[in-house]
Amino acid sequence: MQFSHRLDRVETSAIRELFKLLGQPGIISFAGGFPDSAMFDVQGIKQASEQILNDSPGSALQYGATEGYPALKEELALFMQSKGIKDMEASGLIVTTGSQQALDLVAKTMLDEGDTALVEAPTFLATIQCFRLYGPKVLGVPIDEHGVRVDLLEGMIQTHRPKLIYLVPTFGNPSGAMLSLERRLKVLELAVKYETVVVEDDPYGDLYFEGEPAPSMLSLSHLVPGSRSWLVYCGSLSKVLSPGLRIGWMVAPQALLQRATMCKQFSDAHTSTFAQATAAQYLKSGRMPKTLEHVRQVYAERALAMGEALTEHFGESLAFNQPKGGLFFWAKLTGANGGLTDGSEFAKMAIKQGVAFVPGAPFFADQADHSTLRLSFATSGTDLIKQGIERLAAAYFKK
Amino acid sequence: MQFSHRLDRVETSAIRELFKLLGQPGIISFAGGFPDSAMFDVQGIKQASEQILNDSPGSALQYGATEGYPALKEELALFMQSKGIKDMEASGLIVTTGSQQALDLVAKTMLDEGDTALVEAPTFLATIQCFRLYGPKVLGVPIDEHGVRVDLLEGMIQTHRPKLIYLVPTFGNPSGAMLSLERRLKVLELAVKYETVVVEDDPYGDLYFEGEPAPSMLSLSHLVPGSRSWLVYCGSLSKVLSPGLRIGWMVAPQALLQRATMCKQFSDAHTSTFAQATAAQYLKSGRMPKTLEHVRQVYAERALAMGEALTEHFGESLAFNQPKGGLFFWAKLTGANGGLTDGSEFAKMAIKQGVAFVPGAPFFADQADHSTLRLSFATSGTDLIKQGIERLAAAYFKK
Numbered sequence A, B: 001m002q003f004s005h006r007l008d009r010v011e012t013s014a015i016r017e018l019f020k021l022l023g024q025p026g027i028i029s030f031a032g033g034f035p036d037s038a039m040f041d042v043q044g045i046k047q048a049s050e051q052i053l054n055d056s057p058g059s060a061l062q063y064g065a066t067e068g069y070p071a072l073k074e075e076l077a078l079f080m081q082s083k084g085i086k087d088m089e090a091s092g093l094i095v096t097t098g099s100q101q102a103l104d105l106v107a108k109t110m111l112d113e114g115d116t117a118l119v120e121a122p123t124f125l126a127t128i129q130c131f132r133l134y135g136p137k138v139l140g141v142p143i144d145e146h147g148v149r150v151d152l153l154e155g156m157i158q159t160h161r162p163k164l165i166y167l168v169p170t171f172g173n174p175s176g177a178m179l180s181l182e183r184r185l186k187v188l189e190l191a192v193k194y195e196t197v198v199v200e201d202d203p204y205g206d207l208y209f210e211g212e213p214a215p216s217m218l219s220l221s222h223l224v225p226g227s228r229s230w231l232v233y234c235g236s237l238s239k240v241l242s243p244g245l246r247i248g249w250m251v252a253p254q255a256l257l258q259r260a261t262m263c264k265q266f267s268d269a270h271t272s273t274f275a276q277a278t279a280a281q282y283l284k285s286g287r288m289p290k291t292l293e294h295v296r297q298v299y300a301e302r303a304l305a306m307g308e309a310l311t312e313h314f315g316e317s318l319a320f321n322q323p324k325g326g327l328f329f330w331a332k333l334t335g336a337n338g339g340l341t342d343g344s345e346f347a348k349m350a351i352k353q354g355v356a357f358v359p360g361a362p363f364f365a366d367q368a369d370h371s372t373l374r375l376s377f378a379t380s381g382t383d384l385i386k387q388g389i390e391r392l393a394a395a396y397f398k399k
Helices: A005-009 A013-021 A042-055 A070-082 A098-110 A125-132 A150-160 A181-194 A217-223 A254-268 A273-285 A288-317 A343-352 A382-397 B005-009 B013-021 B042-055 B070-082 B098-110 B125-132 B150-160 B181-194 B217-223 B254-265 B273-284 B288-317 B343-352 B382-397
Strands: A093-097 A116-121 A137-144 A164-167 A197-201 A231-236 A247-251 A318-320 A328-333 A372-376 B093-097 B116-121 B137-144 B164-167 B197-201 B231-236 B247-251 B318-320 B328-333 B372-376
Touching: A005 B254, A042 A273, A042 B042, A070 A093, A070 A231, A070 A247, A070 A273, A093 A098, A093 A254, A098 A125, A098 A164, A098 A197, A098 A231, A098 A247, A098 A254, A116 A125, A116 A150, A125 A137, A137 A150, A150 A181, A164 A181, A181 A197, A181 A217, A197 A217, A217 A231, A247 A273, A254 B005, A254 B098, A254 B125, A273 B273, A288 A318, A288 A328, A288 A382, A343 A372, A343 A382, B042 B273, B070 B093, B070 B231, B070 B247, B070 B273, B093 B098, B093 B254, B098 B125, B098 B164, B098 B197, B098 B231, B098 B247, B098 B254, B116 B125, B116 B150, B125 B137, B137 B150, B150 B181, B164 B181, B181 B197, B181 B217, B197 B217, B217 B231, B247 B273, B288 B318, B288 B328, B288 B382, B343 B372, B343 B382
Parallel strands: A116 A137, A116 A164, A164 A197, A197 A231, B116 B137, B116 B164, B164 B197, B197 B231
Antiparallel strands: A093 A247, A231 A247, A318 A328, A328 A372, B093 B247, B231 B247, B318 B328, B328 B372
């Protein structure tokens, strides 16, 4: 059987091999990219699904509009308004099957062979592969603790004339970094100056640990005239409510939104109306603010515990910034005192000690930094986190 | 904003324009391709979703395997076994977000620019557009009341060397035709002889009105040595249980299944686990056979009523075969007594009389027959069907 050439462009083995080992009993895992299922508001979701099957089973179980279930679009518009997008209307967004599909639709709508897409180095692994299936070159732009290096970004735009720039500006996966306000505005200016689409992927923005949430680039776009015409925003309920509902959404200029809708029609017709109606009813029930408060508090505690344990056990052998939100620590093996600097080797040693994490190299589109690693603090309680980091240190220092 | 060249290849306006008119009050619609929501087993689905949120909320609301929710894969394997695929195992299928996604994944996995895909003329509209987005030429193979003309198919295979052949062999949309047993075997032989993938799309196979169900090509593949290696089968719960769940599945050779899974990973990560777990519990509950019996009986009555009314009011002006299952009549304006033969013109006249259907031309990948039309009998009761056909005749004969 002869398959499409596009399959030659993707590489999925790196992390898969590691995940096979995760099934072993007794493993403490910092490897996943998912939220803690113990925090799902099961009662609230159950009430919501019961209510929609009582009130509107016909529409909740029938085919629906490709753009999304009208009641959910209304609720998501309100949700976005509450996050500072004052002029958000239901017609300005479409519902997607998780925000992964939003990325797929942006790529399908925009990217051809010969095009270039810029992403952060490192960035969300599935974005790199998703884009590559449509043929473009995917290049990484260096980041620091304040997010993408806008000074380098402009030069890369001039050199490569990218079709789009993909960023996870708030608590990025895997970097955990927060793009500074100044840089957010600069990215928007560059989008206008070079007429380049910017995709803001924002699954973690609601998971801030203290103070006020960071303003999304979408919410800042009114400060940079013309930038809204080049901005795509991808939202998701996966990290804050439930990934299993597969509810994401995309805010974009109408010309792009219409074409993405057309592509979606032939990808999956529409997102599950059953899941959409349930999510709409959940948002309508008013439980979301309390749910968000709860997950923020729990993840904040876990992030604190992990940071303290890493500092205590690794000292100068590991460099990292304490995340201010999201689900991840991004760390770098410094090689202090002649220590190991290969993240993949370290991951294999760690598994033998009963603890798992993901090496950082696969998160780079090109020029991987092999000394990096990603640790998720989302799915283990603080005691387990401490125990896991102890095991990690035992593996590293061969105690 | 500059979009991908692949968007130039699709055409969606033909039916969309008509659908805009459907919202008018008092329209009797034979236009839709969806089942009657009044027949959804709401109670059964509600019980299933309640039970999974009681028993396994953690897995039903969490991220899941791209291949599908294990319990659903097991239930679908049993369902396929009950449909004559004795050796069906859960590992031989993946769950898709409706069978539309199965088609998208087959195309993404197999089709490049320069390739050719053969489809029936006419065929499912969304398949033509879905395939075209990946670049191949899509060509129609003529059909008659016994399905695709295998005598012509072999010549077209020799001439065009297609990457794949897409068929809806049982109560095809829009043709309603049933591929004969002899031709099913011949298609399988051609697949082996020319090493060409055959995609069997089977959303309507369970909707037979009398006697025994037709054997799927998948269930016949053991009779044609080697054919299983070239056969892809797409199933769906949309027409028999609920489209809103978006549960489809794909049975295929492992090499294709693995690649389709990889493509799915970057399309939507996985199908809603909430919907999958609900569907699994529903199938496990044992209610499906009775649900199938019910929908078969109701659709059979409606098909009978529509056939009688068409014969009574149109006589020799309209040629059609009485469907033995599925949701559709496929009819041809004969032009008897100098009558109109343009389906699109007729559709516009019909809307003015308060009745809607879909003209047949858009269902052809090439060389459209403009005298054809598709009438769905699924969503109107028998009285409304009679009234609708009366209106249709009034529009046609300008009474």
